[in-house]
Amino acid sequence: MRTVAVLGGGIGGLAASYYLCKSPQVTKVILLEASSRFGGWLWSTRRSDGAVFEHGPRGIRPAGAVGSNTLNMVDDLGLGEEILPVSFSHIASRNRYLYVNGQLHKMPSGISGIVRTVPPFSRPLLLSIAAEILVNKTKNDDESVHSFVSRRLGKELADIAVDSLCRGVFAGDCRKLSVRSCFPVLYNAEQHRGSIVLGMLLGSGEAQVITRGPLAKRSKKESWAQWSLKRGMQSFPEAIAEYLQQSGRVQLHKEAVVKQIDPSASGWQVHLEDGVISADHIISALPAKALSSVLPRSCQPLTQQLQDISSVTVAVVNLEYDGSILPVMGFGHLVPSSEDRGLLGVVYDSVPFPQHNRPDGQTTRLTVMMGGAWFQEEFGVPEAATAEHLLSRATEAVRCHLGVTAAPRWSRVILHRDCIPQYYEGHFQRVESMRGFIKNNNLALSLTGSCYDGVSVNDVIFSGRTAVEELLGTVV
Numbered sequence: 001m002r003t004v005a006v007l008g009g010g011i012g013g014l015a016a017s018y019y020l021c022k023s024p025q026v027t028k029v030i031l032l033e034a035s036s037r038f039g040g041w042l043w044s045t046r047r048s049d050g051a052v053f054e055h056g057p058r059g060i061r062p063a064g065a066v067g068s069n070t071l072n073m074v075d076d077l078g079l080g081e082e083i084l085p086v087s088f089s090h091i092a093s094r095n096r097y098l099y100v101n102g103q104l105h106k107m108p109s110g111i112s113g114i115v116r117t118v119p120p121f122s123r124p125l126l127l128s129i130a131a132e133i134l135v136n137k138t139k140n141d142d143e144s145v146h147s148f149v150s151r152r153l154g155k156e157l158a159d160i161a162v163d164s165l166c167r168g169v170f171a172g173d174c175r176k177l178s179v180r181s182c183f184p185v186l187y188n189a190e191q192h193r194g195s196i197v198l199g200m201l202l203g204s205g206e207a208q209v210i211t212r213g214p215l216a217k218r219s220k221k222e223s224w225a226q227w228s229l230k231r232g233m234q235s236f237p238e239a240i241a242e243y244l245q246q247s248g249r250v251q252l253h254k255e256a257v258v259k260q261i262d263p264s265a266s267g268w269q270v271h272l273e274d275g276v277i278s279a280d281h282i283i284s285a286l287p288a289k290a291l292s293s294v295l296p297r298s299c300q301p302l303t304q305q306l307q308d309i310s311s312v313t314v315a316v317v318n319l320e321y322d323g324s325i326l327p328v329m330g331f332g333h334l335v336p337s338s339e340d341r342g343l344l345g346v347v348y349d350s351v352p353f354p355q356h357n358r359p360d361g362q363t364t365r366l367t368v369m370m371g372g373a374w375f376q377e378e379f380g381v382p383e384a385a386t387a388e389h390l391l392s393r394a395t396e397a398v399r400c401h402l403g404v405t406a407a408p409r410w411s412r413v414i415l416h417r418d419c420i421p422q423y424y425e426g427h428f429q430r431v432e433s434m435r436g437f438i439k440n441n442n443l444a445l446s447l448t449g450s451c452y453d454g455v456s457v458n459d460v461i462f463s464g465r466t467a468v469e470e471l472l473g474t475v476v
């Protein structure tokens with residue numbers, strides 16, 4: 001393999017370039033990013049007074065093989081000293097809230113949360129859990145998350161808890177999202193053990209094995225629930241870009257919009273605004289719709305299927321208040337769609353990461369997330385949504401949900417257009433079929449990024465690694 005072009009410089013494209021760069025089989029890597037910054041949704045504002053605000057992900061989970069894989073990379077990049085861990089015993093890990101019937105309710109946790117009736121639920125969770133073991137397994141090869149949980153654990157849990165969870169991870173509608181693709185652990189538990197509960201107790205399906213490096217071992221020993229970085233999440237893509245630059249084997253191009261890709265005798269011609277690049281292989285880490293718009297006509301079935309993967313728009317409003325204004329301490333609260341369709345949830349950023357507050361004086365940082373699958377019906381077309389309107393919806397929610405009447409001392413409103421892909425029912429078949437088309441037509445093309453194999457930062461990095469390993473036929 002001589003030259004590999006990686007399209008898209010979000011965390012997916014950076015991760016794929018990082019793994020390519022580790023292999024002696026690859027002579028040259030060309031990373032092409034349309035915007036003026038690498039990192040995609042990993043985006044932080046670092047204010048001159050030292051405060052840090054996240055516009056995208058704010059915490060990464062160290063759990064599982066994908067979590068260890070990311071920490072191994074963080075270690076290798078020399079970012080270990082920058083880590084801000086949050087342990088499972090921290091109040092931000094123990095307390096998460098739901099805003100239901102105009103009130104905040106702590107999500108049930110621990111034994112007492114399971115055996116007692118905990119509002120907003122009308123009966124002890126233990127009853128649903130015990131009955132779940134006896135529910136028959138479905139013969140369907142996929143179903144919506146709502147249908148799966150209603151069937152196995154009851155409609156109330158699906159309507160409140162799972163509805164909120166899907167808004168807090170996918171900004172999506174659990175009545176449309178696929179259980180098989182969004183929560184493979186739940187799907188596999190039913191398939192292999194006949195029950196979620198038994199799957200959790202006995203394990204289900206073969207787990208990927210990743211050797212834990214020193215940082216991943218530390219995360220286990222210190223029982224981390226999530227982590228961030230001292231100068232914000234954006235330090236992560238910045239460190240990868242720096243590593244790639246230093247390697248001398250990767251050409252990094254910002255403001256390089258891929259316009260068209262055409263097959264050539266030896267691979268591909270990649271057309272940019274101001275020139276053409278030749279590559280033996282392309283790893284696409286572009287959003288699915290962006291890739292569909294640059295593919296040649298000969299790839300029509302693939303183009304169509306890529307277009308069918310939709311994404312939702314989320315308005316992210318960062319707020320900073322004077323003083324310690326929260327009535328409760330925790331990670332944040334989620335709002336089920338039955339309560340308020342447009343308002344997804346509020347993260348209490350100062351609780352897990354007080355290190356990101358401005359160093360002088362007591363302040364509270366919050367992030368309000370709005371829209372998602374309900375963006376259009378609540379706010380109209382994204383072009384028409386004004387920052388003033390979004391800010392006022394966000395501060396109104398903070399007033400109503402948290403009793404904070406003061407105006408924020410600082411705010412920033414950002415509209416993330418099409419930022420989270422939605423894995424609707426049948427997503428797994430679509431992805432299989434797209435990869436089948438690529439294989440059957442001998443296309444020198446790999447698909448990676450958040451549109452296919454998971455939306456979390458860990459999943460996207462792991463997908464970049466898998467794409468490289470499959471291309472090279474070796475473990476990297």
Ligand SMILES: Cc1cc2nc3c(=O)[nH]c(=O)nc-3n(C[C@H](O)[C@H](O)[C@H](O)COP(=O)(O)OP(=O)(O)OC[C@H]3O[C@@H](n4cnc5c(N)ncnc54)[C@H](O)[C@@H]3O)c2cc1C
Pocket residue numbers: 007008009010011012013032033034035038039040041042055056057058059060061256257258259285286287290314316416419420448449450451455456457458460
């Ligand atoms: C608000 C929000 C909160 C989140 N919170 C979390 C969290 O707490 N934990 C977690 O694990 N995950 C979280 N995520 C998910 C995670 O951040 C994303 O799934 C992940 O960053 C996606 O990475 P990517 O590289 O696949 O895509 P992107 O970041 O979208 O990267 C794609 C890149 O391609 C570029 N591009 C597009 N078109 C072209 C073109 N024609 N030519 C060249 N380049 C092009 C874009 O500019 C972009 O940089 C969150 C996401 C959002 C939006």
Ligand SMILES: C=Cc1c2[nH]c(c1C)Cc1[nH]c(c(CCC(=O)O)c1C)Cc1[nH]c(c(C)c1CCC(=O)O)Cc1[nH]c(c(C)c1C=C)C2
Pocket residue numbers: 061096097165167168169170171331332333334344345346347369420455456457
């Ligand atoms: C309210 C909207 C959103 C909030 N975060 C996200 C959205 C759309 C995006 C997001 N959050 C998480 C992930 C990664 C999932 C993973 O597998 O690691 C993504 C893409 C993490 C997460 N956040 C919440 C939960 C339950 C999870 C799943 C993993 C975990 O248990 O830690 C809860 C939550 N998210 C938001 C709020 C306000 C909130 C409240 C409790 C914001």
